[in-house]
Amino acid sequence: MALINKIREKSGIAVTVIAISLILFMVGGDLLGPNSLLGGSNNQVVGEIAGKDIDIKDFQSRVDAFRQNYEAQSGRSLSENELASLRDQAWNQFIVDIAYKKQFDKLGLSVTDQELFDMVQGNHISPSIQQAFSDPTTGRFDKNAVINYLKNLKTLPAEQMKSWANFEKSLREERTRAKYENMLRLSTYIPKAQSEKEYMAQNTKANVKYLYVPYFSIVDTTIKVTDSQLETYLSEHREEYKGTDTRSIEYVTFPVQPAKDDSSALYTEIKELARGLATAKNDSSFASMNTDIPLPINMSLANMSDQLKEAVKTFVPGGVYGPYREGNTYYIYKYGGTRTDTVSSARASHILIRAENQSDSAKAAAKVKAEGILAQIRAGANFEALAATSSADPGSAQRGGDLGYFQNNGAMVKPFEEAVFSATAPGLINRLIESQFGYHIIKVTATKSNTLYHIAAIGKTIEASQATRDEAYRKADEFVNSVKNKEEFDEAVKKNKALVLATANRIPETATNVNAIQNGREIVRWAFKDDSKINSVSPVFETEDQYVVAVLTGKSEADKVTIDDFRDELTTKVRNQIKSEQITAKLKGATGDLETIAKKYGAGALVESATDISLATGFLTSAGFDPIALGKAFGLKPGQKTDVFTGENGVFIMELINKTDAPKIADFTQYKTQLTQSLESRSSYLVNEAIRENAKIKDKRAKFF
Incomplete structure (x- = not known):
């Protein structure tokens, strides 16, 4: 173009x-x-696995084989997303063929022809075979269907014969891998000493009292962190921060917006359609025949745009309303009244606090954080502002936590859905809601409604003419030819008030989108090209409805970690170190009981108690699960206090009130079983990670696709 x-x-x-x-x-x-x-x-190398180069031709050949098999089974061509998924499958297959096979060969693992026969048509049918030859109506597996298929295999087209050969190959690989993982899983061993230690951790109980000064008691803005301090921290903790290849850009867009002539012609057309809709005997059929944007005839509030939600309040049955413009689409509506639906709709906002990992301590810390935010909102803090700064759901956070309307049909996870649809009035739900995603703080903005609105809608989209597209390209081309570097780029943007500068930071090499630009793959590939230097300006890129010109502003490299790669995280770590030093210095040498020490310290010091806690499940009210504090407490004798020390999220002085040792037992089988099952459940993941890390995989597919 x-x-x-x-x-x-x-x-x-x-x-x-x-x-x-x-x-x-x-x-x-x-x-x-x-x-x-x-x-x-x-360079035609698409990647490297265990020291072996993967040629692009070999890789593409495998992708093509997967695609032919997929299209033969589905009877249709692949979408771009499906093709990307097949590329991932092909790449993972190379990893199995090279990295895994080395491990299999060392151990002499294989699948014999007799084993394969048993998997395909014997007594131990593979789940993959069962799925492929199940009756689509009843779901029942038919072994005779497999046998008949194999009897006729030689009469089938060559492509199908090849497809079956590849299928059998995958069955062998699947079984070999299962043997390998099972062998490692069954080699898990938990010694008696470890089982006994787990028993003691779960059953030794203590009552403690502690002084706790959380880091958040000191305002962040009072702590200045320098780049030198960040560099020092990073150098001391280099192993904790793994680099990634990313790029950062700034860009401007030149929208292909329909001109006045384009929209006026459509406006005339849609007015004619409005007259036809008003007199149509079957308004639903008339609408579906004439619309560019299919919409359901019966809509709940969850199906409606914000503009229609407001407009429908004024509609009278039988009336035709509009046109309403949304973006480049004009809508007209014929209203036919309401009826009651079996499904309800509601609207809510949320703040999601997600644990850093699945450990108990991480979940406990996330809960403490969520409870703190909920307490702030109860005290009058702005929900939307806290959602924007604290929520782990980036999509809704940008809208102040708003999730829009949704239905009680499984659109949301069950605990969340039940909480929202049980609300009888709009407002904050005064408790945390836990789901598999984390802890939710929820504000219901519209309680449940099961009203359906009968609306026949016609939407007509304004298409930009070729002349309009040419004009948008001319402006983009003129701009890019006038700038050679970032300085000139910035100056040109300042002069042209119509241009809006946007930023996209830390784009991964595999990204397909750039912010809201859905098909930004070519922009990403340009940013990662070897000859794209910092401050260099891109050519003009054409996307769906705009032209884009970018300037490369930053790079991060996997093998060269800098403080800018982790600035926010490092700043938090260093800031907390400084806070710890300040709190410790203020508490150092303090005497008396914990209440006296807290009073001398002043605002921010908490004195709390925890009863019947254990090393395995100990939870401190304000501090949450803090293994450092628990370990210190259980190392004391009754009546003893620790010196001042730094925990996970603040500074402590622990005092042990009393401790009850776990009763002596002879059989630790229960605890050995718990530890064994926990380790076995993670073995497959750990094996995969170990093999991939040992193979030193270099994935360069992003340079080609």
Whole structure:
């Protein structure tokens, strides 16, 4: 598109040059692409696994085989997302063939022909075979269907025979891998000493009292953190921070917006449709035949746009309303009244606090944080502001936590849905709601309603004419030709008030979107090209409804970690270190009981008690699960206090009131079983991680796709 538009503008160029340009346009992907011979690189390696290079031709050949098999089974072509998924499958297959097979061969693991026969048509049928040959109506597996298929296999087309051979190959690999993982899983061993230690951790109980000064008691803005301090912390904790390859850009867009002539012609058309809709005997059929945007005839509030939600309040049955414009689409509606639905709709906002991992301590810390935020909201803090700064749900956080309307049909996880749809009035739900995603703080903004609105809707989208698209490209091309670096880019943006500068930070190499730009893959590939330097300006990129020009502003490299890669996280760590030093210095040498010490310290010091706690499940009211504090407390004798020390989220002085040792027992089988099952459940994941790490995998697919 871009090259053709340029040719139109340069109409005075000789016919010969135009012909050459068209030839280059048609074959440019082969001759001038980023991995072509003339494009400056003949590197055709798509990745490296265990020291073995994976050639792009071999990789593409496997993807093509997967695609042919998929399309033969589904009877349709793949979407771009499905093709990307097949590329992932092909890549993982190479990892199995190379990295895993090395491990299998060392141990002499294999699947014999007799074993394969048993898996396909014997007594131990593979789940994959059962799925492939189950009756689609009853779901029942039919072994005779497998046998009949194999009897006729040689009469089938070559593609199907090849597909079956690949299927049997995957069955062998699947069984070999299962043998390997089972062997490692069954080699799990928990010694008696470890079982006894687990028993003691669960059953030794203590009552403690403690002084706790949380880090958040000191306002962050009072602590200044320098880059030098961040560098020192990073160098001391280098192993904790793994680098990734990312790029950061700034960009401007040149929207392809329909011109006045484009919209006026459509406006005339939709007014004619409004007259037809008003007199149509079957308004539903008339609407479905004439709309560009299919909409359900019976809508709940959850199905409606914000504009329609407001407008429908004024509708009278039988009336035709509109046109209403939403973006580049005009809508008209014929209203037919309401009825009651079996499904209800409601609207809510939430703040999600997610645990850093699945450990008990991480979950406890997340709960403490969520309870703190809930307490702030109860005290009058702004829900929307806290959602924007604290919620782990980025989509809703940008809207102050708003999730819009949704139905009680499983659209939300069960605990969340039950909490919202049981609310009888709008407002804050005065408790935390826990789901598999974390802890939710919920504000119901519209209670449940089961009203359905009968609305026949016609939506007509304004399409930009070719002249309009050409004009948008001309502006983008003119802009990019006027700038050579970031300084000139910034200056040009300042001069052109119509341009809005946007930023996209830390884009991974595999990204397909750039912020809200849904098909930004070419922008990402440009940013990662070897010859794209910091401050360099991109060519014009064409997306669905706009042209984009970007400037490269930053790079992070997997093998070169800098403080900018983890600035926020490092700043929090260093700031807490400084807070710890300040709190410790103020508490150092304090005497008396904990209440006296807290009083001397002043605001921020808490004195609390915890009863009947254990090392395994000890939970401190304000501090949450803090293994450092628990370990210190259980190491004391009754009546003793620790010195001042730093815990997970603040500074402590622990005092042991009393401790009851676990009763002596002879059989620790129960605890051995618990530890064994826990380790076995993680064995498959740990095996995968170990093999992949040992293979030193370098995935370069993003340079090609």
